[in-house]
Amino acid sequence: METEPWQWPERTWRGHVGAVRAGRRLVPSSWPGGARVAVALSFDSDHETIPLRDGETSPGRLAQGEYGARVGAGRVLELLAEHGLPATFFMPAVSALLHPAEAKDYASGPHEIGVHGWIHERNTLLSEKDERDLVRRSLDTLAELTGVRPVGIRTPSWDFSSSTLAIIRELGFAYDSSLMADDEPYEILAGGEPTGLVEIPVDWIRDDAPYFTMDRYGSVRPYTRPRDVLEIWTDEFDAAYRAGGVFQLTLHPHVIGHRSRLVVLRELIDHIRGHQDVWFTTHADLAAAVREIPGSMS
Numbered sequence: 355m356e357t358e359p360w361q362w363p364e365r366t367w368r369g370h371v372g373a374v375r376a377g378r379r380l381v382p383s384s385w386p387g388g389a390r391v392a393v394a395l396s397f398d399s400d401h402e403t404i405p406l407r408d409g410e411t412s413p414g415r416l417a418q419g420e421y422g423a424r425v426g427a428g429r430v431l432e433l434l435a436e437h438g439l440p441a442t443f444f445m446p447a448v449s450a451l452l453h454p455a456e457a458k459d460y461a462s463g464p465h466e467i468g469v470h471g472w473i474h475e476r477n478t479l480l481s482e483k484d485e486r487d488l489v490r491r492s493l494d495t496l497a498e499l500t501g502v503r504p505v506g507i508r509t510p511s512w513d514f515s516s517s518t519l520a521i522i523r524e525l526g527f528a529y530d531s532s533l534m535a536d537d538e539p540y541e542i543l544a545g546g547e548p549t550g551l552v553e554i555p556v557d558w559i560r561d562d563a564p565y566f567t568m569d570r571y572g573s574v575r576p577y578t579r580p581r582d583v584l585e586i587w588t589d590e591f592d593a594a595y596r597a598g599g600v601f602q603l604t605l606h607p608h609v610i611g612h613r614s615r616l617v618v619l620r621e622l623i624d625h626i627r628g629h630q631d632v633w634f635t636t637h638a639d640l641a642a643a644v645r646e647i648p649g650s651m652s
């Protein structure tokens with residue numbers, strides 16, 4: 355039995371690579387309203403679920419998550435309201451149960467609420483049955499709590515297991531936002547076959563957590579100056595604008611909501627709004643728009 359990857363026959367490594375793959379790129383000749391670029395802002399309102407997921411229950415650790423709900427989320431919603439912008443909020447069900455009024459805010463007005471696991475679990479550590487049960491419970495919990503049934507999913511920590519795609523299809527989601535095979539939306543292929551499922555790709559480059567999060571007891575302490583991060587995201591937006599594509603961003607209220615970091619989001623929005631023909635959209639509306647591209651989807 356060949357067990358080491360270097361011993362695998364070709365069909366084995368081809369099988370792994372071909373299981374979930376990027377299909378046709380989904381970018382229309384122009385965005386709704388004749389816009390040149392689509393801007394999809396997202397916020398993962400994990401709050402206390404990050405420590406809880408790891409079984410870290412000390413009040414000290416949980417308070418860092420609590421900041422996201424108590425301070426960060428309100429600041430983010432206020433800034434979006436100031437500019438009249440929509441956004442997508444992915445929220446673990448446990449976080450929504452801890453902060454039901456916040457979940458309702460996300461599901462109302464111009465915004466969208468999306469599934470982000472039960473307790474920010476790591477899918478690749480779960481059995482297929484456990485993963486399916488948790489996604490279903492998360493979907494039902496958000497729907498019950500907010501009165502709106504989410505159509506999109508982002509796996510916690512973008513941890514996408516070999517069962518995830520089948521589960522997402524089974525539960526009827528319109529799009530996923532957890533994979534990184536492109537800068538632009540694409541149709542997901544399963545075993546080489548089109549699935550009709552839209553991927554709105556993410557990347558750690560366009561995420562606040564890796565730049566700002568530190569582990570008190572870890573040896574590595576990534577830290578980037580907030581204004582350097584602004585420069586990275588501005589460059590990402592400018593390139594998306596030139597390409598006529600999508601600028602997608604993933605932020606966390608407990609990370610970006612701090613005073614010296616919210617400045618970055620404020621100035622980024624100002625920079626984007628200094629351009630003509632920008633379509634600010636939720637992930638759900640973006641997924642719906644790319645589905646309309648003639649002949650693109652099954």
Ligand SMILES: [Zn+2]
Pocket residue numbers: 398399400470474510511
């Ligand atoms: Zn998360």
